[in-house]
Amino acid sequence: MELIFEISKPGRNAADVTASDVPAVNIEDAIGKKYLRTDLDLPEVAEVDLVRHYTNLSRRNFGVDLGFYPLGSCTMKYNPKVNENVAVLPGFTGLHPYADDESAQGNLQLMYEMQKYLSNIFGMAEFTLQPAAGAHGELTGIMMIKKYFEKKNEKRPLILIPDTAHGTNPASGALCGFETVTLRSNSEGGVDIDHLMSLMTKDVAGLMLTNPNTLGLFERNIEKVAQIVHGKGGLLYGDGANANAFLGKARPGDLGFDVIQLNLHKTFSTPHGGGGPGSGPVGVCAKLVNYLPVPRIIKTGHSYSWSGKFPDTIGRIRSFYGNFNVVVKAYTYIRSLGAEGLTHATEMAVLNANYIKEKLKPYFDLPYDRVCMHECVFSGKRQVAQNGVHTTDIAKRLIDFGYHPPTIYFPLIVPEAIMIEPTETESKETLDTFCDAMIAIANEAKENPQRVKDAPLTTPVSRLDEVLAARKPDVCWKRS
Amino acid sequence: MELIFEISKPGRNAADVTASDVPAVNIEDAIGKKYLRTDLDLPEVAEVDLVRHYTNLSRRNFGVDLGFYPLGSCTMKYNPKVNENVAVLPGFTGLHPYADDESAQGNLQLMYEMQKYLSNIFGMAEFTLQPAAGAHGELTGIMMIKKYFEKKNEKRPLILIPDTAHGTNPASGALCGFETVTLRSNSEGGVDIDHLMSLMTKDVAGLMLTNPNTLGLFERNIEKVAQIVHGKGGLLYGDGANANAFLGKARPGDLGFDVIQLNLHKTFSTPHGGGGPGSGPVGVCAKLVNYLPVPRIIKTGHSYSWSGKFPDTIGRIRSFYGNFNVVVKAYTYIRSLGAEGLTHATEMAVLNANYIKEKLKPYFDLPYDRVCMHECVFSGKRQVAQNGVHTTDIAKRLIDFGYHPPTIYFPLIVPEAIMIEPTETESKETLDTFCDAMIAIANEAKENPQRVKDAPLTTPVSRLDEVLAARKPDVCWKRS
């Protein structure tokens, strides 16, 4: 398709500007010539062209509303439409962040209640909604850990991170000045307890643990892990991106986690927007409450207000109060489902993952063969060995069958990883046809490997040259 | 794609029902067993399946927002998005039709003003907004003609309709008890004046004329035509479906039309909804005002109200007040464009049609080679003669080029007709690429006729068996 710049033509526009009802002023006089720009190189298109351009672009994009999107670790569940309708209520979209608290009682109530719900669901003392996404929540959480030790006057420059961890974990640690130390997994996909014991010293601020981890496996030794970390005065950080696996079943606070970040866009069903916005609330145990970012909501009688008066706070980690409108959707979701609905959602998510695991086990290597939680991780090793068909090839071929591919090559400890997260909103029929497709591809990989390597065959573009893209980066269109 | 019934599974649903806050009653007692149904055979699907089903269906449909849709006589212009946003304002969607007039002053004002604007734009004394579509407007108009003669105690069982007329014209005449007499066109595509003179007797209630007609040609002899009809005491009915051709240029009232129906969904840019809803207001000259359907809006001082007290009215032609929400969009369109905008829209619509006509003239037969108005009509005769490529084939092949085909095989007097209406919202670039496609197909018809006959080649289904569909009609899915 042509770029919007390529269909641009001088003199057109799709949005007009109202004529001024106040006197025009001479801009050069008012602003000063040196401050004015002389060019303005934006596309010029009529509304019809604009709409067609973006509508046709949308049709070259796959979303959950089109079909199954088992992108592991991303919890691509179906997002209820009622949440979208609620979120565009003018009361929610129209308020300026600096509207006085009295005018924002609805928003404040919603955010306050949301914090309470999350505290209850996860067993934490308190939540902040300020972080804009999961990784931002991680950063916030790690900052609080840093502050905690700073206040205690302890120097702990290291942070432990399992080899299965999502890349944001070490990156968040680094963005917060920590040196990260990699913790090995054991043969059953959990924390190598001995390794943990050997690493966990007084130099270590804590352990960032994802539970269930990115293999979709619950840490059976969680109690032990917490004991070891706490025993050395460290804190246990929980990456809650996988919280869809345990709602109503267990609470991180009870398991010993001191800080946890959530991904509302995953667990609480807000749409992922083609890459965002998300929302990454952070919950803390009692001893970290004072370090939460400001401002925080205070409830006095029946009224709510913002307060910045928390001297031990880590400060602000973004402007205003977080991705409020995303929170509205997640709040709506929680209210719709209620306690039993959330628990049942988790049960079905886990059942779905185990169902896929069992059905595909004969066809793909399953490095950790145990009950999984919300997702299961296969390896494409066998297919590589047989005919040189790589996991990428399998992923691309799935596109031809009408599915979004799973997450691939992650977690890093599984070679040729295929990480499938079905979520609870998918029906048995969908899982069955998906498994049929996976099995068909496994067979194709044996019988007609080239076909798999040539995939996708049904997309507007065939396999794209990523190496070229990185070698000669073209990230901004230039008029030629 | 599977039918919604085929993906149905007992026990699922996508919409829940709130638990009762009042006591349940025994339904059999309250209603009586014999009045109750025992089965309810509706699809049972989860929300995710429902959304995917219809979203994927939508992707198998072509709309103006995807590309050029030059369906002649249907005025498929681009429909501005702001109109859609306005139409869903709760004030417009939320009111019950029997809300008291005081509560509906906004709606009444809008409808009243709409009638005034239309009266002004078309030079008529008064308008009704009650008819639901163009054909419904025709019926309403013809009924008023009938009433007019009834009141005058004249028996005029016949109505004249040109051979170029849209099928709704004779059908509307028939649905109103008239016998229709076909009026021939002359060699330049206009009314055959001699024939008109010979047909126009005291038995004839009037002439239903489309101007410009369905050849896209303006009736040069309109003055004469009106004189002949009026001379015999008949009335001149105007099918205003083609009004996009003359906004701000001429007014049917001035041309001698006594009644005219409009198609708001064509001329005034309300989207066609996959086949409707439309809206078909009818304007009348002074002598027909009393026959307008009831209720009508009365303005007293600054307030508006409904009144049914018009004893000569033809009555009601549908419930309530017409397709109000469609009128909102058309009203918004008129207010956005203003007088100059409407006039300029007409100019560009006519320029676009003539541009296409000139560019395609060398490649397709042009039966009436004169300046056209908003559309132009070619004939595929040459292609049939050359290689047996029919207009249907050309139409289907256009689909492969990314266009919705023009209207074909209409008007009936043009063999193998190809009726192209670009509308004003299409850019020169779009017309150019469309003409290129048409020319490519003309060449293909010569060089590779089979390819054209096999078209479309890019659609989810290939050419469908319409004969089978009519011979063994299957209009309702049955569980097998």
Added chain:
Amino acid sequence: MDYYPHTPDDIAQMQSVVGIASIDELFADIPQKFRLKSVLDIPAALSEQETIAAMSGIASKNKLPQLTLTGAGAYYHFIPAVVGHIVGRAEFYTAYTPYQAEISQGILQAIYEYQTMIAHLTGTEIANASMYDGASAMAEAAVLCAKMSNRTKIIVARSMHPEYRQVVNTYSWANGYTVVEIPYAPSGQIDLNALQNELDDQVAAVLVQSPNFFGVIEDIVPLTDAAHNKGALLVAGFTDGTSLGILQPAGASGADFVVGEGQSFGNPLNYGGPYLGIFAAREKFMRRIPGRLVGATVDKNGKRGFVLTLQTREQHIRREKATSNICSNEALCALAAGVYLAALGKNLRKLAELNIYKTQYLKNKLLQLKGWKEVFSAPVYNEFVLRCPDARLANEKLKNEGIIGGYELHKDYPELENALLFCATEMVSKDDMDKVVAILK
């Protein structure tokens, strides 16, 4: 704001291709004396921002009620969010009638599914792709019966929606048919004796509604029998479509046609339109019914697909011999109805039950008020008629609290002075109803 993309440059180039020196030449066929000299007298153009402001201003002149207790042919039901999201897909709403099937499988299949749901729901075998609204569907059914039978008398139940009767009158007058109204019995149902007396061999059709305008459920079987006995057809309507979730449909009771208003299925009140006419029939009438029909067929490779079928019934082919003049219908409203019905599925029955619970509650509560009495004795769905001491005063009191009260039946039925037609759907809460009764106390 305007929407044509032409730059001055484009226009110049296009003029030269067309061979004209000025745009005016394009309008040369319009006789000079008729050429408009002045600018149209309509308000000045608005920017998009001004448009929103102006239209919001008009919309806000309407006063939306807190609560509506009027149904009377238009029903306030909850619309699941999915409906708007689907109907708002540009591929659906910016398309037109699917004349070119291969590029329109989306709307064709959706309408085929709609037809199927409607046929099932009404207890018939077939349904068309929609008519303008319930009233015109009723009128077209009447005209069709007369044309098929060469009879000229149409019988209409007086308990049918007054506006429907008016539309039937208009269409019948235009075709030279006579319309006879049959009174209602004390039960609120049609007076069967009176009907039988009026039935003769000139009667083409008997038109009834169930639930009727009074909310009363008609007993269709004897009506069908009576009509059929005299060679007449039975056309059965309904008021609120959700009643079909629980009531035996007229099609299952032998009605020849089931027609009615489909607004209840996922379409907003919209001050009366657009709505959609439901038109369902016995299979034998398939080639005679008005409106579009979508049919299943196969493509060249044997793959299932959908087309507009039996188009030879339609005006663009059959012209004056067509079964109707209808061309544009209410496809998008039918799509909404299909999505709505598919969303609810069997929950439609639950919804209907809830409507009954609410209605019974309101009725019983109101009957506790002094001087309020039931008018009809037959069972009702979600509407009912009560006589009260002063209907206008009662509504006035409610209006002062932002509540639209009952429909005042005396407007259409002089004999029903002080009778109010109330409706309670799932949108009315117990608290609402208790408040209403408190206000009326």
Added chain:
Amino acid sequence: MDYYPHTPDDIAQMQSVVGIASIDELFADIPQKFRLKSVLDIPAALSEQETIAAMSGIASKNKLPQLTLTGAGAYYHFIPAVVGHIVGRAEFYTAYTPYQAEISQGILQAIYEYQTMIAHLTGTEIANASMYDGASAMAEAAVLCAKMSNRTKIIVARSMHPEYRQVVNTYSWANGYTVVEIPYAPSGQIDLNALQNELDDQVAAVLVQSPNFFGVIEDIVPLTDAAHNKGALLVAGFTDGTSLGILQPAGASGADFVVGEGQSFGNPLNYGGPYLGIFAAREKFMRRIPGRLVGATVDKNGKRGFVLTLQTREQHIRREKATSNICSNEALCALAAGVYLAALGKNLRKLAELNIYKTQYLKNKLLQLKGWKEVFSAPVYNEFVLRCPDARLANEKLKNEGIIGGYELHKDYPELENALLFCATEMVSKDDMDKVVAILK
């Protein structure tokens, strides 16, 4: 309401495939002592209809103002209708990060176009696919400068949005950097002398905003020169993005990074989020900047296509050595921004002019009030600071009329007692402004 499609039958069948007798077995890995025994203490489930009612109830507890005269980092602009229609396309909003390029060309191309527009608009060569918001974009730029230069001092203009400064402080603290604030001159611009005094070879970056928090336009060229002279980088922000329609962008004045809040481009106020951080840079920093980057490439047949590129910068590959930890960004907001900018095109300048006209009008009107005085002398875009006799009282009066007045600067600048920061966009009419002045009289 719930959203899992499983019927009891499905569950039974699936359990048997999985080989479990009860769902509980799936959770066997959770140590028994931690298994939740009680039901979560959150409100009971709601039906969809109840959900709408409950949420509408909460939304209506907010009081939307008639008029807003506060900008201060979040701007009330008109959003053309097209934006919502595009952003509401399910294919966009229900997708995630386009890891699989072939199935995600839509969002990839749209973001590539966004990157291009932002680069052009900011006068730089490259822009990423978005950051969380303006403040965190500023903070990440600061950290990046420090990391690249191995320097540890960050200079921030005190005239920068207070919340941005706070976020910079937080990120800097976490990385062990020191932050030095440079005061503003009487002009309202940064105090260039003070800056020069503070600049030494430990300074990694100078962070400014133009327009700054006071609405004042900074003179970027000398700032760039000063910074570069000491080997420091210049990071320039802006407040209201629409200013870029008319003001010389910092990129064209030599800034190394241009970062800021993109909310003004087609995103609603939303009580503060989601917004989008704009992050643009000189080409030489391409491999060092945080966030996603979409790049053009070709497919196997040489056809143009788009992919996420330079992912080796990112956390999922580079882990602790990544340029940032950002993963999910604000893609949909960036899409909205792209659509908005493409819709306006060159009209963005017209819009900026209109903002200036309105602002000048309001300023001049307010200056006629007794005791109201200008605080700063440098030119402004659509915000300005006035000192008045009693700022709190003035805002109180406006609030009583449903108007959000100026931002009270004393909250963040104790030295600016009774100073109000006003903003007038195209949403403020002359009548509005006259009314404001009348109220304050």
